[in-house]
Amino acid sequence: MPPLKLAVVGGGPSAFYVASRLLSLLPHHQPRGADLKIHIYDRLWAPHGLVRYGVAPDHPEVKNVTHKFDQAAADDRFRFFGNVQVGPQSSHIIPHALSLPLDALSQHYTHILFATGCTIPTLHDVLPPSDRIQSALSLVHWYTQHPSHSNPPPLDTISHVTLIGQGNVSLDVARMLLSGSSALEQYDVPEVVLDVMRRSSVRHVSIVGRRGPHQAAFTTKELREMMNLKDASLLPIDPAVLEPPPDAKLSRQQSRILQLLQKGSVNAPRSTPKSWSLDFFRSPAAFSQLPSGKLRISLAHTALDLHERAISTGETSALETDLVVTALGHHADPAQAFYDPALRHLRTLSGRIINPLGRAVKNVYASGWAAMGARGVLASTLLDAYAVADTIIADHFPGATGATTSIAPTAPPAVSEERLTAENVVLNSIPAAVEQGLEDGRVVGYEQWKAVDAEEVKRGAEKGKERERMGWEEARTFLARPV
């Protein structure tokens, strides 16, 4: 059997689900599994992508997925290399990551999978980032202490926050701002973050969306959590907005969200120290900074056209706020190979990377948010990853059956001449720079991550919380300790 030696660029859930699927469908003891190797590279020193550096701290259950990732990593055909940035990257540099050109992988691997996610926040045309305008991702990076080092938001000097966008990330941020530090202390929230939260003077969060409740991207669960907040209440929503159009055929989720909105928050409006509002059919059109430092945002009122697009009605209103947080989704890094500017993610067909001429690049694949765009919860990331793993197997062992996913791989498209991978490889080789990085303690393996992981949990337990996170410098010192 020809070897299947796969380099995975990016070590988030998609990478781990593909690895897990390949390792279990091609078991060790079978001829097809004997020559399988999977090496995951991540620019971050710690694995698991947005599960570690995205999922909100008060959703610890979601992080249970890492047990499955640990199981995959325990297979001796698997290796992880943290702190290795593969290929070019635009501005969002991780300062301490080893930079590895993509072609440094070529001679060592028969296959490459891009599972690099969508790491760049989509900005709003009229709201460029500044000290008063931040992306939700930079707040998420702050409260998860992501290695890109986001500055803390000035929570102790502000009272009114405006979120632009009505998806789950927006609600995550709203919940973090309204929950209060005492409700978050038990979770995986770093002490430096809790310190800022304890001093927070935020009283109101406005969540603005240019369309209506039926188009909102948040899910029922996250909306219900907002409704159940202990110290906050939802300000009344204009009942006309919550009236479904007479001929509307609502999905199950849409009608359940509508019911929830009609019921309102558990706490009566204005009965609590903090409040929040959902401002539907409003779109930022301009802003100015007042002498007080506050921002005044001019909101265009909108209505939906036949295609459910938001169009301005000509009316406007003004909103004064202390901090604007844009939560408008994410896209892949334009500096990356195979990035398609129109799609804003990598160009693929059923998981196979496609060049601009529509031809498949042999043995090169993409999965997860890198391939689909920044949408979908872990359940869809999982399904996609399994389908991509099955495609890799179907391409490598043509005619062989055994993959059991209900999503059958499509027939392979025409293949281009370009080659990014090698046919004859040494099964255990890795690029020399990575080898050196391991020796220097700059590149982190999975066993080392597990040691840090255990130490983080231990340090957390001492404080009565889920874990106390380390940053890279701390982790590096910890890993270099004499044992």
Added chain:
Amino acid sequence: MSRPRLAVHALARCRPSLRVAGLPRAPHGAPRRALHATVVRQHGSITRPEPGTGIKLNFRDAKGDVLKVVEANEGDDILSIAHEHDIDLEGACEGSVACSTCHVILSPQHYDLIPEPEDDENDMLDMAFGLTDTSRLGCQVKLTRTLDGMDVQLPSATRNMFVDGKKPTHH
């Protein structure tokens, strides 16, 4: 219906509420669900009954073909049973009602015998792929004797479901 609804209900709702030792209760007073230092559902998390004495379940694939007929005990949940018998049913959040990957489709006559899902299960079902009128989260359905002979079908997925981004919603 004369079944003892409350009792069955209590069974159906029994979730892992294990907590990391020493952690304070959630301030809201509600017991928090499993933090991730808890049970992993694997082989051995449930015991198999003596052959011929258990409650029978027919696991079926997305096409409806029988994958396996298994026996299990009263109180076992469908996710744990599936794992015990190597059925390809995911349980990404390990039974904490936070993922919907354990979605299964039950035979209608048995579905009607199970207490209705509560809000949080319904919230996750909203996002499940291939939802039907008799869909449940496998981790939330605990067996009772009356469920003997139940069909448990894995949902079907198609590429479009996630590629076009229609379902589940954007994050």
